[in-house]
Amino acid sequence: MEIYTQIAKITDKIRETNGKIRGIDDQLCEKEVELANQELASDQRQEIERQVHQLKGEKNNLLMAVETLESERSQLETLADQT
Numbered sequence: 001m002e003i004y005t006q007i008a009k010i011t012d013k014i015r016e017t018n019g020k021i022r023g024i025d026d027q028l029c030e031k032e033v034e035l036a037n038q039e040l041a042s043d044q045r046q047e048i049e050r051q052v053h054q055l056k057g058e059k060n061n062l063l064m065a066v067e068t069l070e071s072e073r074s075q076l077e078t079l080a081d082q083t
Helices: 002-037 042-082
Strands: none
Touching: 002 042
């Protein structure tokens, strides 16, 4: 039973992390639209580009976290099947 509780917790973390990824995707879309639709001063453009770069980095970190969680969940599911 404890293994199934761990699996459920990991599944919740995966859902939460995927939600954060969707939020970052939304922010990235907003920034891209902002860059495309506005004549921005050079410093404004650089700041938005910096934010986009930062968001993409955060997204990549979250995607790696999801992969790790999914691997952990898979291992626990295999262990649960063996018991």
